[in-house]
Amino acid sequence: xxxxxxxxxxxxxxLCQVSLGQDYDIEVPGQPPSIPIPKGVTLxxxxxxxxxxxxxxxxxxxxxxxxxxxxxxxxxxxTVDANANVQVIAGNGRVLMPxxxxxxxxxxxxxxxxxxxxxxxxxxxxxxxxxxxxATLMSGFTTVRDLGGPVFGLKRAIDEGVMxxxxxxxxxxxxxxxxxxxxxxxxxxxxxxxGGPLSNSEVEGIAAIADSxxxxxxxxxxxxxxxxxxxxxxxxxxxxxxxNPIESIQFTEPEIRAAVEAAExxxxxxxxxxxxPRSIRQGIAAGVKxxxxxxxxxxxxxxxxxxxxIWWSLQPLRYDxxxxxxxxxxxxxxxxxxxxxTDNAYKLAKKYKIxxxxxxxxxxxxxAARRHGTDLSVMVQxxxxxxxxxxxxxDNGELMALSGFINPYPGKLGVVEEGxxxxxxxxxxxxxxxxxxxxxxxxNFLIIxxxxxxxxxxxxx
Numbered sequence: 001x002x003x004x005x006x007x008x009x010x011x012x013x014x015l016c017q018v019s020l021g022q023d024y025d026i027e028v029p030g031q032p033p034s035i036p037i038p039k040g041v042t043l044x045x046x047x048x049x050x051x052x053x054x055x056x057x058x059x060x061x062x063x064x065x066x067x068x069x070x071x072x073x074x075x076x077x078x079t080v081d082a083n084a085n086v087q088v089i090a091g092n093g094r095v096l097m098p099x100x101x102x103x104x105x106x107x108x109x110x111x112x113x114x115x116x117x118x119x120x121x122x123x124x125x126x127x128x129x130x131x132x133x134x135a136t137l138m139s140g141f142t143t144v145r146d147l148g149g150p151v152f153g154l155k156r157a158i159d160e161g162v163m164x165x166x167x168x169x170x171x172x173x174x175x176x177x178x179x180x181x182x183x184x185x186x187x188x189x190x191x192x193x194x195g196g197p198l199s200n201s202e203v204e205g206i207a208a209i210a211d212s213x214x215x216x217x218x219x220x221x222x223x224x225x226x227x228x229x230x231x232x233x234x235x236x237x238x239x240x241x242x243x244n245p246i247e248s249i250q251f252t253e254p255e256i257r258a259a260v261e262a263a264e265x266x267x268x269x270x271x272x273x274x275x276x277p278r279s280i281r282q283g284i285a286a287g288v289k290x291x292x293x294x295x296x297x298x299x300x301x302x303x304x305x306x307x308x309x310i311w312w313s314l315q316p317l318r319y320d321x322x323x324x325x326x327x328x329x330x331x332x333x334x335x336x337x338x339x340x341x342t343d344n345a346y347k348l349a350k351k352y353k354i355x356x357x358x359x360x361x362x363x364x365x366x367x368a369a370r371r372h373g374t375d376l377s378v379m380v381q382x383x384x385x386x387x388x389x390x391x392x393x394x395d396n397g398e399l400m401a402l403s404g405f406i407n408p409y410p411g412k413l414g415v416v417e418e419g420x421x422x423x424x425x426x427x428x429x430x431x432x433x434x435x436x437x438x439x440x441x442x443x444n445f446l447i448i449x450x451x452x453x454x455x456x457x458x459x460x461x
Contacts (some may be wrong), residue, residue, distance in 0.1 A: 021120070035159045038452040041066050041084055042422075047091035050096045050432050052394035055386035057432065063096060063420045068452035069411070073418055089447060089459055094251050095161040095430050097389065098414050099142025099166075099423035099450060100438070101396035103313050104292060104359025105169060106134055108149030108206070111362075111369035114240075122204055129154055132369060133165025139372045140441045142423040142450040143167040143413055145230070145359070145400060147271070147292065148174035148182070150205030151289035152227050156410075164455060167409050167423075171232040172223035173208040174273075175216060180250040181238035181273060188344035203351070214256035216251070220262040220270075231263045231402040232292070236274035239327075239334045240363060245298075246334040249279050249367040256286035267404035271313065275338060278303040284308055290357075290404060293317075295341035299348060304355065306352035311399055313357040314349060317342050323362055323365065346382040357399045358391045373438035422452040424461065 042065040049058035062074040064080070072078055080086045108125065109117060111132040117125060131143050132401040133154060134145065144166050146155075155168040178184025185192075192209070203209045208219040218342060220231050233256060237246040244250070260270045264287075271290035272283035277298045280291050284304060290311040297305075305312060324332060349356045360375040362368045368375075379388040397414020401407060412420040426447035431437045437444045448456040 016346060023247055031200065036161060037068050037388065039067060040452065041080065041086045042078060042452070042454065043086055043088045044091050044096055044424075045077075045079060045088060045427065046093055047096040048093060048430075050386075050430075051417060052390060052397070053103065055384070055390075055432060057095065057430065060093065063416070063424075065424075065449070065452050070416065070418055070420050070422050073416070087425070087454070089457075091426060094446065095432070096416060097425050097427060097445070098393040098397070098416055098420075099425055099429065099448070100140045100373075100390070100392050101143040101400065101414055102136075102154035102185070102197055102356035102359050102360045103113050103145045103399055104128070104147050104233070104315060104379045104397045104400050105136075105141075105144035106149050106361070106363055107136070107144065107151045107154060107165075108404070109147050109363055110360075111135070111366040112364065113335075113366070126150075126154065130157070130163050130165070133158060133163060133168075135369070137164060137166045137450060137455060138441065138444045138448065140438065140448060141166050141372065141423050142399065142425075142448070143169070143396075144408075145169040145171075145396075147171050147232050147359075147361075148206065150203075150215050157228070159408075161349040162234040166450065167413075169229040169403065170227060171230055171271075172226050172288075173219070174232050174234060175206050175208045175210055175219050175223070176234040177250050177255070178209055178314070179242045179244055180209075180212050180242060181234040181236070183209055183241070183243075185186055187243075199417075202351060210255070211453050213254045216255045217258040217262050220259040223270075224406075225264065225265045226294060227408070228268075229292075229406060229408050231259055231270045233259055233270055233272050233283075233284050234428040235274040236276055237334070238275075239331050239338055242328055242330045246337055247276055249282065249344075251282075253282055253286045256283060256288065257289040260287035269402050270406075271311075275341075280305070284310055290399070293338070293361075294347045295338045297341070297345055302352050302354065306354045309355065311357055312349055312354045313399070314345055315359050315376055316346075316381075317360045317361070318378070320368075322367070343381075350382065355399075356397070357396050358388070371439070373441060376438050377435045386432040388435055389432055400428050422449055 008070040044063040062078045108129045151170050157163040174182040180358045184198045210216040210219045237244045237248040269289035272288045273292045274280045275296045292313045393414040446458040
């Protein structure tokens with residue numbers, strides 16, 4: 001005999017299954033979700049391929065997708081079982097390329113103004129993030145590495161097909177020292193009482209404040225338990241935080257090393273927010289694998305990054321009149337410093353052949369989020385269009401794989417090759433020559449496919 005509470009629980013589970021209308025089982029609470037794999041077959045005919053690695057396009061080719069994987073690429077016709085349910089897409093000589101990857105994105109905060117984030121119900125904010133996730137995918141970005149914010153639920157909903165959006169490599173809460181770039185508390189919330197209640201941003205999962213190696217280790221392990229694919233630490237001052245100088249060095253080497261050790265024990269890595277040479281060097285000495293920003297780097301530190309094989313997640317941050325006017329005077333001063341360093345940073349990255357990732361790092365700006373691709377097209381100031389595309393596809397895909405055995409999406413990303421995951425764009429035009437095509441995805445991206453599923457098809461219309 002079942003007790004009344006057990007009967008009620010079974011009824012609720014059944015109702016949830018019916019209401020979601022998905023072709024998978026509801027997961028047991030607390031268990032990692034399983035990602036449904038599509039069973040369909042898609043055949044692209046007569047496409048020129050930008051494969052993510054080479055600067056030239058392929059000869060006219062055919063590409064067969066089975067499930068979520070690129071099964072075959074051939075210049076000769078590909079025959080399929082006549083009885084199979086195959087979707088055939090006539091490329092008519094258009095360019096097929098990998099889905100774009102943003103290595104520094106904030107799904108929860110990119111398109112929502114800061115005041116709204118600080119004053120609104122969390123449930124409302126998560127709905128805004130879900131809406132932006134769909135817009136991100138429809139902009140051609142099939143994968144993002146989320147560098148801070150409460151996106152574990154959003155990632156799961158996307159993976160299970162409940163919501164539409166890109167693959168998300170989540171960091172979870174940004175780990176910061178007291179007074180650091182991730183300390184969003186008001187002054188009236190100080191002093192912090194050891195063992196006292198968490199601040200609002202900590203409760204929401206935006207940040208985690210830690211002030212010793214043990215605390216850093218604890219906060220790191222919490223993010224890993226929640227599903228982080230990499231760990232983000234604040235190693236120095238930032239533009240949007242008013243109470244710490246851009247020159248400030250945050251955390252100590254033992255504190256950063258505690259996070260590195262915990263992450264490496266989980267098969268993954270730590271990336272550090274840092275602008276100044278000293279904060280970059282401290283992170284490298286502690287064992288981090290990636291530096292975020294680094295716009296105020298000097299030449300010896302750039303050479304050190306190259307010698308150590310450190311990834312540089314660099315963004316084309318530049319003067320923006322609208323964004324500048326919305327900043328506080330303190331942030332304006334820091335922003336001008338950072339923007340002034342962008343050109344030198346990219347020149348040093350090229351000079352020393354540093355492994356460079358591309359990301360937009362858009363925050364609190366719905367207008368900028370709608371122009372996501374513009375932050376990619378401006379890269380032609382330093383690179384050829386083909387080099388820009390390579391950075392935002394194959395190179396960023398290599399960085400995603402750095403999460404090791406906890407990689408949430410095992411498989412090869414950012415390339416068009418047999419055996420790779422089927423994240424693809426069919427482009428009306430050749431972006432390896434005209435990078436501005438990515439600025440208008442509504443017009444120029446005719447097919448958007450992620451994980452073998454087509455989310456946009458403007459060819460058959």
